Amino acid sequence: MKERAVCIHGHFYQPSRENPWLGEVGMQRSAAPHHDWNERVTVECYAPNTAARILDADGLIEDIVNNYARISFTAAPTLLSWLARHRPEVYQAILAADHESQERYAGHGSAIACCYNHIIMPLAVRRDKRKQVVWGVRDFAARFGRMPEGMWLPETAVDLESLDLMAEAGILFTILAPHQAARVREIGTATWTEVTGDSLDTTMPYVCRLPSGRRIAVFFYNAGISQEVAFGDLLSNGERFAERLVEAFSPGGERSELVHIATDGETYGHHRKFGDMALAYCLRSLESHRNVSLTVYGAYLAAHPPTHEVIIREETSWSCPHGIERWRGNCGCSSGAHPGWSQAWRSPLREAITIVRDAIAPRLDEAFAEILDDPVAARDDAVSLVLGNWSDEAVEAFISRHSTGNLSAEDRQRLLALLEIERQANLMQTSCGWFFDDIAEPGSVQVIRHAKRAIDLARQVLRLDLETAFFETLREARGNDPGHATGAEVYDARIRPRVFDLPRIAAGVALYALFGLEHPAATSGMYALQEEWPYRLNAGDRRRILGRVHLRSRAAGEEGAYDTAALFDGIDRIVIGVNEPGGDAAIREAFAGPDPAGAIPAGFSRLYTAADLSDEERWAIAREMIPGIGEAVCGVYQDESALIRTLKDLGIPLPGAAAHLMAYAGSRCLTSIFEEGCPDPGRFLAIANEVEALNxxxxxxxxxxxxGRRIEGSIRAAAARPDDPAPLEEIPRIVGCARLLALPLDLWESQNICIRLRGHYTEMCGRAGRGDGGAEQWVEAYRRAAGSLGVRVVGGRRG
Incomplete structure (x- = not known):
């Protein structure tokens, strides 16, 4: 029977943004108001696609669906690892979607694997290509509990060796752009037909025969519709999106056909606001279509094995018409944000990275062979350390699998460092380093940071000095930012001052300890920290701490103990001192004396001040100080409130500062009313009118x-106390008060919970129909709450 099937693929991916020394993503100013770009794109895209809204004709939420369960999507390891730590509910929803899709698509999941950290595979050497494939497969299997059927090639950059390594790892298919096909023929025939992106039939899978004798299936996506989704206005209307896909089938087709598209997954919500909703509506429309079915690549391939084979165009990609020049040359491809800028810096940056890669690899092989029974197997398995967050248990299990004898402490430390050098050497090749417009932009800075970490470890462990050659090559990378004319200037300004060796980390630990915070080195799992603070003083804004920090890098084996002191007299008055352990009682005595700021320079060999802090450290401390600003303002208002009231009563114009104080105090009062659940809307209105009259x-x-916090708390309380209408009754009051000030409420999670309560609503309606007065009160409260949240009430009729 002929089948007409549709598959929508989203390539969901973010690069490694973690600080190479600490393992956590630092604050990124360009992502404001969010902490970093991972967080921002999660809010705009990854989370919404786990709970995409479908609205009815009245604009109410009719249903919430997990888009990941119906589309095909790339499960990129660098993104999923961040989600698992920082947004576990989103991460778990993505894993659940894959399980759900297996039930929907005859055992075939919607997720496919990705080369581990998104390097341009044709530009990599074979050992790194292998690592990318093997780590991508193992990461996928560890997270999804199954082997992947397909694998995404970063930027769809393709060569036969990469395809062969994928096939060797058990991968059945990949996805390419149609212009990446060179010739096709029907299996069993002798004649090849030259094809172009326009002439290739994209509605069928092809088999690509590989030099080893292996084979892999290739799906070539519909480029026209993909372009309309990514760069056109097709996502402005979900129904039109579905119609456009259906229109792509051949009229009166005589065989089964697959219409499929591929875009960045971030298109659905990040690049295109509400794109997640358009996608959800499109999927629903397709599911209700009589002659079309939704599918994923694995399911279609199992039902429709290739009848044709293909020869691919090697060293081509989906985002560079010049092949793969975007990642090694000045081909003219750019983001378009800076017309006239040159990308001549790309070639020297590629050369600098290649110098480090090619110098490190043979020395690593020699060093691994001295310690390990099977270095290749161990390198393949080292992803287990990352997945295990470098825990002591993960390290012990890894060593027991790959060493026949008992390794000395020195060899254990050396082995971890070698593995970390190799990991950093792969991360420094991430495609984003060359994709954008200037070497001073975040993607390029990030790959240079990874290179710096690899260079430093190689110097320590392999006695290999690569920094001079790396730096001199970066001198040839001419940038466009007048503040950083070359890559060498970027290195001097953005990389060298932000190296976190063990003493620098110890300084940060002391700073965080002043405020009772856990340091990123610990939260990432990359370091084991022991802190002792026998001397501590908190007196208002004056804070002092003196003690010892013991650090052990779980990832690289480095270890050290440091005497550390820190004082804080304001965000711009910070002094931190670090020493090798000496136990100098005089330092302790001086630090506790009348001039601790003078004691630190006198007694510690390494000094740091406010000017040395990273943006992440400043952000963390500033957040801790925000409540103090509010308390200070409220204190001033309380001290002067009688005078301000007298001035108002006498009709004397208020000074600007007094008006600001009143506005702030009024906002704090309104905040308190929200936090109480708005028990008296009349009081809220009166105060709101007073505050709005101010300038x-x-x-x-x-x-x-x-x-928003109180609304979410109320709906969570309603879910936890399923017979109590009181939490639900708060919600319309809070929303009503918020509307008086036209507040832009974030109701996303509250709406999700409200939808999940629909089943209980149906049950309570039944109880109310049987005369249960308490159930009737709950039903009415739910209806009012749902209405205020913009959620349509469905089902549950009483009677």
């Missing part, structure tokens, strides 16, 4: 956040 206006973002 400046109330603190809208803070008020919106307070209202």
């Amino acid at each position: 400046p206006a109330p603190d809208i973002p803070a008020l919106a956040a307070a209202a």
Whole structure:
């Protein structure tokens, strides 16, 4: 029977943004108001696609669906590892979607694997290509509990060796752009037909025969519709999106056909606002279509094995019409944000990275052979250390698998360092380093940071000095930013000052300890920390701490103990000192004396001040100080409130500062009312009117956040206390008060929970129909709450 099937593929991916020394993503100013780009894109795209809204004709939420369960999607390891630590609910929803899709698609999951950290495979050497494939497969299997059927090639950059390594690893198919096909023929025939991106039939899978005798299937996506989704207006209407896909089938087709597209997954919500909703509506429309079915690549391939074979165009990609020049030359491809900028810096950056890669690889092989029984197997298996967050248990299990004898402490430390050098040497090849417009942009800076970490470890462990050659090559990388004319200047300004060796990490640990915070080196799992703080003083804004920090790098084996002191007299008055352990009682005595700021320079060999702090450290400390600002303002208002009231009563114009104080105090009062659940809307209205009459206006973002938190707390309480209508009754009051100030409420999670309560609503309607007065009160409260949240109430009729 002929089948007409549709598959939508989303390549969901973010590069490694973690600090190579600490293992956590630092604050990124360009992602504001969010902490970093991973967080921002998660809010705009990854999370919404786990709970995409489908609206009815009245604009109410009719249903919430997990888009990942119906589409095909790339499960990129660098993204999933971040989600697992920082947004576990989103991560678990993505894993659950793959399990759900297996039930929907005859045992074939919607997720496919990805080369581990998104390097341009044709530009890599074979050992790194192998690592990318093997680590990508093992990461996938560890997360999804099954072997992947397909694998995404970063930027769809393809060569036969990479395809062969994928096939060797058990991968059945990949996805390419149609212009990457060179010739096709029907299996069993002798004549090849030259094809172009326009002439290739993309509605069938092809088999690509590989030099080893292996084979792999290739799906070539529909480029026209993919372009309309990514860069056109097709996502402005989900129904039109579905119609466009259906229109792509051959009229009166005589064989089964697959219409499929591929775009960046971030298109659905990040690049295109509400793209997740358009996708959800499109999928629903396709599911209800009589003559079309949704599928994923694995299911279609199993039902429709290739009848044709293909010869691919090697060293081509989906995002560079010049092949793969975007990642090694000045081909003219750019983001378009800076017309006239040159990308001549790309070639020297590629050369600098290649110098490090090619110098390190043979020395690593020699060193591994001295310690390990089977170095190749161990390198393949080292992804287990990353997945295990370098825990002591993961390290012990790894060593027991790959060493026949008892390794000395020195060999254990050396082995971990060698493995970390190799990991960093792969991360420094990530495609984003060359994709954008200038060597001073974050993607390029990040790959240079990884290179610096690999270079430093290679110097320590392999006695290999690569920094001079690397730096001199970067001198040839001419940038466009007048503040960083060359890659060498980027290195001097953005890389060298931000190296986190063990003493620098110890300084950061002391700074964080002043505020009772856990340091990123610990939260990432890359370091084991032991802290002792026998002397501590907190007196208002004055904070002092003196003690010892013991650090052990779980990832690289480095270890050290440091006497550390820190004092804080304000965000711009910070002094931190670090020493090798000496136990000098005089330092302790001086630090506790009248001039601790003078004691640190006198007694410690390494000094850091506010100017040395990273943006992440400043961000962490500033967040801790925000409540103090509010308390200070409220204190001033309380001290002067009687005078301010007198001035108002007498009709004397208020000074600007007094108006600001009143606006802030009023906002704090309104925030408190939200936090109480708005028990008296009349009081809220009266205060809101007073505050709105002031100049400046109330603190809208803070008020919106307070209202949103209370609404979410109320709906969670309703879910936890399923017979109690009181939490539900709060919600319309809070929403009503928020509307008085036109607050931009974030109701995403509250709406999700409200939808999940629909089943209980149906049950309570049944109880209410049988005369249960308490159930009837709950039903009415749910209806009002759902309405205020914009959720349609369905089912549950009483009677």
